[in-house]
Amino acid sequence: MIIQCFANPQFDTLMDVGIKDGRIISLRQHLPNDPNVLSAGQLIQAEGRVLLPGFIEPHIHLDKAFLLNQMTQDANSVEQAIASTLELKRSFTKKDIEARSIQVIQQAIAHGVTHMRCHAEIDPIVGLLSLEVMLKLKEHYRDQITLQIVAFPQEGIQKQPGTEELLIQALQLGADVVGGITYQDGDLQEHLTTVFDLAKAFNKPLDLHVDFSDDPSMLAILTIIRMTHAYGMQGRVSVGHLTSLGSLPYGEARTICQSIAEAGIHVMSLPATDLYLGGRGDDHRHRRGLTPVSLLLEQGVNVIYGSNNIQNPFTPFGTADPLDIGMLLAQTAYMGSKQDVVTLVEMVTTRAAQALELTNYGLHIGADADLVLLEASNLRSAVYERAPRRFVWKRGQLVASTVKQTTFYHTQMSS
Numbered sequence: 001m002i003i004q005c006f007a008n009p010q011f012d013t014l015m016d017v018g019i020k021d022g023r024i025i026s027l028r029q030h031l032p033n034d035p036n037v038l039s040a041g042q043l044i045q046a047e048g049r050v051l052l053p054g055f056i057e058p059h060i061h062l063d064k065a066f067l068l069n070q071m072t073q074d075a076n077s078v079e080q081a082i083a084s085t086l087e088l089k090r091s092f093t094k095k096d097i098e099a100r101s102i103q104v105i106q107q108a109i110a111h112g113v114t115h116m117r118c119h120a121e122i123d124p125i126v127g128l129l130s131l132e133v134m135l136k137l138k139e140h141y142r143d144q145i146t147l148q149i150v151a152f153p154q155e156g157i158q159k160q161p162g163t164e165e166l167l168i169q170a171l172q173l174g175a176d177v178v179g180g181i182t183y184q185d186g187d188l189q190e191h192l193t194t195v196f197d198l199a200k201a202f203n204k205p206l207d208l209h210v211d212f213s214d215d216p217s218m219l220a221i222l223t224i225i226r227m228t229h230a231y232g233m234q235g236r237v238s239v240g241h242l243t244s245l246g247s248l249p250y251g252e253a254r255t256i257c258q259s260i261a262e263a264g265i266h267v268m269s270l271p272a273t274d275l276y277l278g279g280r281g282d283d284h285r286h287r288r289g290l291t292p293v294s295l296l297l298e299q300g301v302n303v304i305y306g307s308n309n310i311q312n313p314f315t316p317f318g319t320a321d322p323l324d325i326g327m328l329l330a331q332t333a334y335m336g337s338k339q340d341v342v343t344l345v346e347m348v349t350t351r352a353a354q355a356l357e358l359t360n361y362g363l364h365i366g367a368d369a370d371l372v373l374l375e376a377s378n379l380r381s382a383v384y385e386r387a388p389r390r391f392v393w394k395r396g397q398l399v400a401s402t403v404k405q406t407t408f409y410h411t412q413m414s415s
Contacts, residue, residue, distance in 0.1 A: 001018070001019045001020070001042040001043075001044065001396065002016050002017065002018050002019075002042070002043050002044070003016070003017045003019070003044045003046055003051060003371075003373065004016055004043070004044065004045050004046050004047070005017065005044075005046035005048070005049055005050065005051040005373060007027065007050075007051040007052075007363055013029055014029070014048060015027060015028065015029060015051075016028055016029075017051060017363070017371075019369040019393075019396045020396075021396070022368060022369055022395035022396040022397070023360075023366060023367065023368060023369055023395075023396070024363070024364065024365055024366065024367045024368075024369050025365060026365065027363065027364065027365055044373075044391070046373055046390075048377045049373055049374060049375060049376065049377060049390065050373070050374045050376050050377065050378065050379065050382050050387075051363070051371055051372070051373050051374075052112075052345065052349055052363070052371070052372050052374065052382075053114075053349045053350065053353070053361060053362050053363055053367070053370060053371060053372075054112060054113065054114025054115065054349075054370035054371055054372050054392065054393075054394070055111065055112045055113045055114065055115075055322045055323075055348050055349065055372060056113070056114070056115045056116070056304075056322075056348060056349060056352035056353060056356060056358075057108055057113045057115070057116040057117070057306060057307060057320070057322055058116075058117050058238075058268055058304055058305075058306045058352045058355055058356055059117060059119070059207075059238075059240050059268045059270060059306030059307070059308055060104070060116060060117070060118050060119070060306060060307050060308060060309075060310070060320075061118065061119050061121075061152075061308065061309050061310075061312075062097075062100070062101035062104050062105070062118045062120075062134065062137075063089075063092070063097045063100070063101060063118075063119075063120060063121055063126075063130040063133070063134070064085055064089070064121070064309060064312050064314075065100045065101065065103065065104045065309065065310040065311060065312060065318075066100045066103060066104075066310060066311050066312070067085070067088050067100075067311070067312040067313065068311045068312065068316055070088055070091075071084060071088070071312075071313060074313075074316075075277075075313035075314070076277075076280060077277060077280060078183075078212055078213070078277050078314075080313070081277065081312075081313040081314040082154070082184075084313040085154070085312065085313050085314070086125070086155065088313075089121060089125060089126055090125060092126050092129060092130075093129070094129055094132065094133055097129060097130055097133045098133045098136070098137070101118075101133060101134070101137055102137065104310055104320050105137065105141060105145060105147075105320075107319060107320035107321070108145065108320040108321075109141075109144050109145050109392065109399055109400050110389065110392070110400045111319070111320060111321040111322065111323070111389055112322070112372035112374075112389040112392050112400070113145060113320070113322060114145055114146065114370035114371075114372070114392070114394050115145065115146045115148070115352075115353070115356060115358060115361075115370070116145055116146070116147050116148070117147075117148040117149075117150060117176075117177065117207070117306075117356055118134060118147060118148070118149060118150065119150040119152035119154075119179055119207075120133075120134045120149055120150065120151060120152055120170070120175070121152060121154050122151045122152060122153055122154075122163065122166050122167055122170050122179075123153060123154065123155045123160045123163050123166065124160055124161070124162045124163065124166070125155065125160075127166065128166060128169060128170060128173070131149065131151065131170045131173060131175060132173075134147065134149045135149065135173065135174055143394060143395070143397065143399075144394050144399045145394065145399075146370075148176040148177060148356060149174070149175045149176050149177065150175065150176070150177040150178070150179040150207050151167050151170035151171060151175040151177070151178060151179055152179035152180075152181070152207075152209075153167060153179060153180065153181060153184075154181060154184070155184060156181065156184035156185040156191070157180075157185055157190075157191055157194050157195075158185045158186070158187060158190055158191065158194075159184055159185050159186070164194055167195075167198060168198065171198065171202045171204065175204075176204065176205075177204055177205050177206070177207045178195050178198045178199040178202070178204050178205070178206050178207070179195070179206075179207050179208070179209075180192065180194075180195035180206065180207075180208040180209070181208065181209040182208060182209065182210050182211065182220035182224075183209070183210075183211070183212060183213065183218065183220070188220055188223060189223065192220075192223060192224065192227055193227075195208070196227050196231050196233070199231075199233065199236070200231055200233070205236045205237070205238070205357060206233065206236060206237045206238070207237075207238045207239075207240070208224065208237070208238070208239050208240070209239075209240050209241055210224065210239040210240065210241055210242050211239075211241060211242050211243060211244040211245065212241040212242075212243055212244075212274075212277075213243060213244045214243065214244065214246075214247050214278060214279060214281060214282070214287055214289065215244055215247065216244055216247040216248045217244075218244040219244065219245075219256070221239065221242060221245065221256065221260065221265075222256070222259075224237065224239065224263075224265065225256075225259045225260060225262075225263045225265065228263040228264070228265060229263060234263055234264035235264035236264075236357070237263070237264075237265045237266070238265070238266040238267075238268055238355050239265060239266070239267055239268065240268040240270055240306070240308070241268075241270055241273075241274060241291070242267055242269075242291040243274050243278055243289055243290060243291055245257075245291050245292055246287065246288065246289070246290050246291055246292050247287060250295075253292055253295060254295060254299065257292070257295050257296050257298075257299040257301060258299045258300075260296065260299070260301050261296075261299045261300040261301045264302075265301070266301075266302045266303075266304065266354070266355035267291060267296055267301055267302070267303045267304070268303075268304055268305065268306050268355070269290060269291050269293055269303060269304070269305045269306075269329060269333075270305070270306055270307075270308035271290060271305060271325060271328045271329045271332060271333075272307060272308060272309070272315050272317065272318060272324075272325060272328060273308040273309055273314050273315045274289045274290055274291070275288065275289050275290065275328070275332060276289075276314075276315055276316070277289065277314065278290070288332055290329075290332060290333060291303075293329065293333040293335070294333060294334065294335070297343065302351055302354055302355060303347065303351070304347045304348070304351045304352045304355055305322075305325050305326060305329050305347050305348070306325065307320060307322070307325055321386065322348045323348075323382070323383060323386040323387075324386060326344045326345075326347065326348055326383055327383060327384065327386060329344065329347075330344055330383065330384070338380075341379045341380050341383050341384075342379060344383055345379055345382070345383065349362070350362055368395050369393055369395055369396035370393065370394055370395060371391075371392070371393045372389050372391070372392050372393075373389070373390045373391040373392075374387040374388070374389060374390065375387045375388040375389075375390050375402070388402045389401075389402060390402055390403060
């Protein structure tokens with residue numbers, strides 16, 4: 001298959017992207033009437049539309065999605081959202097988790113997502129229900145989307161006796177990532193030692209919910225930086241939220257950002273949730289509730305963004321469209337320049353791939369043909385207009401389209 005599109009880094013030259021057996025086998029400037037193109041078989045004349053690597057959703061909670069109709073009252077703080085979800089999940093069943101998760105997965109695929117890291121609740125309340133459902137969905141949707149599963153102790157570890165043993169079982173059963181949450185257990189060092197030890201023992205990356213607060217004294221990130229070096233896990237640790245960093249004075253925040261970069265820690269901004277719950281304690285000059293994205297980027301930190309939650313106590317909205325989140329971050333983190341839009345696209349593609357330790361990903365020869373073709377001729381239109389995803393491919397196979405295949409420049413060429 002050959003896709004004629006804009007796919008080079010500058011997006012100013014029409015390219016021919018050749019695909020065979022699920023991989024990209026050629027990537028070169030388009031030459032009209034090139035006999036090698038005509039003999040390739042299937043031809044998609046994208047006529048200057050933008051082709052990108054498949055989008056990556058690096059942080060999402062499938063098992064807690066679409067809970068709005070089950071809520072008895074709204075949540076107006078992180079603490080209320082946690083408490084509300086705790087009560088709601090007492091009635092979770094495999095069937096219920098699966099149905100809500102599938103709804104998100106199908107939306108995400110239609111929006112061009114080819115890789116997703118999802119956090120599965122692990123605790124004595126739900127046991128391994130969420131994990132079992134995620135493992136089933138991971139296999140069922142393997143030809144449409146790649147799922148990474150985080151074993152996530154939302155309610156804490158020491159706070160919920162038996163959780164550590166459940167985390168071990170989850171990792172033995174096939175969880176891909178060790179999760180943690182620094183603001184649930186009273187003893188931060190004990191919590192982090194547990195999850196770092198598990199990550200080391202099972203040779204897994206670590207993905208932590210960190211410093212989700214406006215309180216500038218909440219700085220678990222400092223302990224995480226130190227332990228990342230101590231455990232030799234540079235490049236294998238991700239942190240989500242990190243919003244308290246945004247309340248620090250510039251000089252102090254800058255120093256911490258430099259240390260995050262030196263430790264190779266990936267920062268996942270979750271703007272839909274962070275903006276909704278952040279800054280509520282302020283009676284004037286309400287803080288934005290974001291981690292300082294621009295400052296982190298300036299210091300060389302790999303910053304990406306995710307949806308986090310879809311229509312639940314933490315975030316009562318969401319469509320599983322990464323470009324919605326990218327646009328929200330652009331507006332609230334002052335990212336409107338020509339270079340910023342390139343960075344926003346990298347955040348949902350190659351930067352996210354780095355955080356998720358993906359191999360064979362991207363727009364280069366040998367990469368898996370996980371691709372999305374957008375109804376846009378430039379990156380600004382793609383992001384700012386959240387352009388329709390015309391075609392979405394997983395390993396070269398069409399998995400979603402906004403138009404009928406027969407009506408969009410799709411022809412079968414004779415060899």
